[in-house]
Amino acid sequence: MADEARTIRVEALTRVEGEGGLYVRLRGRDVEEVRLEIYEPPRLFEALLRGRSMEDVADIVARICGICPIAYQMSAVHAIERALGIAVPPEIRTLRRLLYCGEWIESHALHVHLLHAPDFLGYDSGLSLARDHREEVQRGLRLKKHGNALLEVLGGRAIHPINVAVGGFYRLPRREEIAALIPDFEWGLDAAVATTRWVAGFEFPEFSRDYDLVSLVHSDEYPMNEGYIASTDGLNLDVAQFEQEFQEQQVPHSTALHAVRAGTSRPYLVGPLARVGLNFDKLSPTARRLIDELSIDWPCGNPYQSIIARGLELVHAFEEALTILRAYRQTSTCRVKFQHRAGTGHAATEAPRGLLYHRYEIDDAGLVVSAKIVPPTSQNQRQIEDDLRSLVPVVEAADDQRLAEQCERLVRSYDPCISCSTHFLKVKVDRV
């Protein structure tokens, strides 16, 4: 008898950043179709920005995401500054790294402890995990709170910060505001180490991919705001050439554009696994010692072990933030003066979920002529589908519910921006 077709459908619940679902159709062990369905309504931000003052851009694009607004602000101001030929002083550059540390901390702490860890410990949600793992969950909440506190001090508020400006900041924090954060960040560094050791002890599925890892690489620092675009296949690209190397494609089942390498049409992976894989030698000293201790080979191709990469980046972010906090002296210049001029600027920075590319064309009155924004989650969509095609034949013997859970778990390891809670997906299985 011919194999019957099975359809695994995972429907999504609405969340702040959008909706996502999953459709898998297989016949026997053969996967006929995989669709990561993103229903996220068209955001229209690129069109919304046209005609707006380039000084409004950072505050507008921050609204794209409540979890990683800093990433959008950073890519935006860097691109606009390149268009205008603005060079910010080292003190501003350092504070921008500090701000990014806050965002990585709050985003990674949430995902590691409440969204991803339950998958490894047999819980169906962060809530049920909290009942039996109070210490770890409370540690995660406290780590996240310290990330938020840094965003409040430097960004003006934790959600959609309002202090990032073209040329610098609207206001610099006072020395005492910064110093007050130091004790919590000293605790945070130790706690992040404990978290990384905790997650490294999880049991990981034996599933590894030969990823084309893509991230920024910088000659002497772990990448956040600057660098060239590198990949495991030897790419070494100026950010301004992003659109020549990476192509966006529309697919019928997603309102977010997929991205592939232009020459090969192959998917690629951005995010913590890619960043650590391409930059592990630039991590902070404590994170590098942890790498040695944990005996994991980097680059790592196991998507589930992205939780370890996030742990390492938590350690790095706390350690780098502490260095900056301790050395902080308020300077007199919070923002570089500049003249309007027509131009085009490109920038890529490393959002918690991976490389985030922006391009802006500005006219001589300082108005946006065109904008292009390529977020990390949309870049990873094709890779997620590719992973699922490899995973499903391995786990197809499971019943439909278990199979759907395995698929969800793999998607969650990417920390896609469509997931606001650990088990956000309702599962429906239709047998054809």
Add this chain to the structure above:
Amino acid sequence: MSGRGSHLLVGIGSPFGDDRLGWLVVGQIERRGLSSAHTRCARAPADLLDWLEGVDRLVVCDACLDGGPAGSCRRFDWPTTSLDDVAFCGTHDMSLVATLALAEQLGLLPKQTTIWGLSVERNFPVVVSIGDNRGDSAIERDLSPAVRSALAPFVAVIERDLNHA
């Protein structure tokens, strides 16, 4: 935190329009000395998790969207499934319901927890005014008419709840 006792009143809000409601309630109860409960203003529900140690009664007030007419008042005693249909006015981070559920799982939630919600209008334009040191009456002008009218009775009912529960 101000006040004494093991009762805690938390107002959740932001500086914008009707969403400021929770802060206004706390401010009025604090300044007018209407209760000896500790008082706190939170920007995000998750802030609560840091304040629950030693608290044996928690009262939370927040603006909410529950489909009812703007200015109508609702009380929920935790645990309750009635909250499932109510959207409190935060759109990011952990929701109030998720926060309370998490606090319960962590063993932090007081035995007595009450949530007071005041329905607001979804489409009332948000007024962004500068300066938190404006008087209450100036700040209240940013509220929608229905919520402005309901503020005083809302404060009174929460005050009664705090003092006579």
